[in-house]
Amino acid sequence: MTARESLPMDIFAELSWRQLVHQTTDDQNLPRWLAERPRTVYAGFDPTADSLQVGNLVAVMILRHFQKAGHRPIALVGGATGMIGDPSGKSEERNLLSVDVLRANLAAIEAQLQRFLDFDCGASSALMVNNHDWMGRFGYLEFLRDVGKHFPVNVMLTKDSVRSRLQRTDVGLSYTEFSYMLLQAYDFVHLYDEYGCELQAGGSDQWGNITAGIDLARRLCSVQLYGMTCPLLTRSDGAKMGKTASGTLWLSPEKTSPYHFYQYWINLDDSDVGTCLRFLTELGPEEIKAVMDEHRTDPGRRGAQRRLATEVTRLVHGPDGLATARQATEIFFGAEVGELSDAQLQGIFADVPSSQLPRDRLAGEGLSIIDALFESGLAKSKGEARRTITQGGAYVNNRRVEGIETCLGPQHLVGESTVVLRSGKKKYALLRFTGG
RNA sequence: GGGGGGUUUCCCGAGCGGUCAAAGGGGUCAGACUGUAAAUCUGAUGGCGAAGCCUUCGCAGGUUCGAAUCCUGCACCCCCCA
Incomplete structure (x- = not known):
């Protein structure tokens, strides 16, 4: 989908009906500006963990929509900003991540982002950048002279992310986190210089950082950049989605x-x-x-x-x-555990606790179902196992166990060496019989 | 300093010499119902076991055929009067 002067769809209308537009820096002109020709847009992802989470997915989707609409998305990973910690939306000072952890997180997140965007589709091919590549070269004095000089502290103090933290008496805000917005602001300017990126998208908590970048670009480059935020994904009961x-x-x-x-x-x-x-x-x-x-x-x-x-x-x-x-x-949810291999079972029951037992436990009279439930951890005591079985709450391979006399033998194996135990509706455990 | 009350099984809380593994409630676990929900209803709820046995009532001793229950000391908590 090569984008020329004509765009495959109206991105602003698309985002609007999805209710993904929370705020823009120019409600008047942004829709038209986006419809004129392909633009470059960026969104940033902080390497706070070794994986993205559902909350990040909204920003990812926005970049996808932009790309589908013929624009060029840039996914920025915060190798530099991640070393500092964004105070936006955080109620307290964060612990700094070690460099090693950070590096691992970055690699993992970059790999994840790969699958959501198309990095090889002509003019609207996505880019992946790491702000450490340009921020890391800055010296402290140089940064203060070139960037810091353009930030009036009184303006910085009015940003929500800063103000909300200063109002609280129980937590503080370090100079490090206070400076965060300078870095993100400079990112925007850099991406404008380097790639002609003129729009930054982010969650509504990013408003302050985005506008900081726009202000900086005006001062440094005399250009008008754009920003837009999307609502944070929350559940109707107020809890965070995901x-x-x-x-x-x-x-x-x-x-x-x-x-x-x-x-x-x-x-x-x-x-x-x-x-x-x-x-x-x-x-x-x-x-x-x-x-x-x-x-x-x-x-x-x-x-x-x-x-x-x-x-x-x-x-x-x-x-x-x-x-x-x-x-x-x-x-x-109760389907027969039929002809599945150990490998398939392993995949399906990936999160289920499993215990290893020697295979000869199945020999002779077999393994008492009571012991099986107890040793798998599904029952805390043999009495509890007994109770569960008596009340009809125990299952082997999703078949209800009829009596406490039941014993497991080789005929109960699924796959090569596995027995699937269940207590109640959905508490599972695997027993793996190995050796011999 | 003086006087009084308390410490019980996961939690709250009954119990006041045998019938106490200990009422009741909460929680938890099963079952039924259901939208893989909520509510509701039923059953179970120290451990091992067929009966039965073993371990629990702040801690340590003692009295008794027999103690969570009585006595002594110790620890912790609470209240009242100075």
């Missing part, structure tokens, strides 16, 4: 299995599905409307959640990840 009892929902399959990722969306509250469909999928307005209409007719089927989970999981984990997640879902 936070679960067990922690953050990561995009990395190592940190959050495709199954859990898929399940998060399946379980999403009805009132949040619409927003997520608009924010996190590329379905068009008609299709989303159709999905939502159908969902309202029969909320029990949770068609909207299913569609959302399908789309987002496919986007993040690819068709294979989606397939694994779906297969795992079927099994987790």
Whole structure:
């Protein structure tokens, strides 16, 4: 999709109907400016962890939309800014990451971003940059003279990110974090100089940093750059999207299995599905409307959640990840554990605790189901195991265990060496019989 | 300094010499129901076991055939009067 003077779609209209536009620095002219010809837009990602999370996905999607619309996206990873820590939206001073951790995080995040953008499609090919490449060369004195001179402290003090921290008496704000906005501001100027990037996108908490960059560009280069922010993705109950009892929902399959990722969306509250469909999928307005209409007719089927989970999981984990997640879902909700190999089981039950037992435990009379539940950790004591079985809450390979006399033998093995135990509706554990 | 009350099983909280593994509630775990939700209902809830046995009621001793329950000392907590 090579972009010439004619653009394949109106990006501003696209983002608007998705309600992804929270604020812009020029409501009057930005839509027209974007429609005129291909532009270059950037969004930044901080290497605070070795994976992006769901919250980052909104910015990623925005870059994708820009690219689809014929513009050129730049994904910036904050090798330099990550060393400082952005105070925006943070209630307290952050601990600095070590250089090694930072380097590993950067590499991981760069790899993740690769899959969301097209880096080889002519004029609108995406770019990946690391601000450490230009910030690292700056000397302190040089930076103060060239950049710091243009920042009136009284203006900096009015930024929300700074002010909210100064108002609190229990936490402070270090000079380091206070200076963060200078770095991000300079990034914007640098990307303008280097790549003609004139627009920065980010979450609504980035407003102060974005406008700081625009101010700096005006002073240093006498140009008018643009900024736009999107709403932060939150749930209707106020909680952050992508936070679960067990922690953050990561995009990395190592940190959050495709199954859990898929399940998060399946379980999403009805009132949040619409927003997520608009924010996190590329379905068009008609299709989303159709999905939502159908969902309202029969909320029990949770068609909207299913569609959302399908789309987002496919986007993040690819068709294979989606397939694994779906297969795992079927099994987790009671489907027969049939002819699966150890490797498949390993994938499906990636997050499930497993224990190793010597294979000869299955020989002779076999392994008592009570001991099996106890040793797998599903029951804290043999009494508890007994109870669970008596009450009909124990399952072997998803078949209910009928009596406490049941013993496991080789005939219960699935795959090469695995027995799938379950207690209650969805508490699973694997037993792996090895050796001998 | 003087006087009084407390410390119970995951939590709160009954118990006041045997029938106490210890009422009740919460939580938790199963089951039913359900939209993989919420609410509700049912059952279970120290450990090992077929009966039965073992370990628990702040800590250490003692009285008794027998103690969470009585006595003595110790530790911690709370309240009242100075």
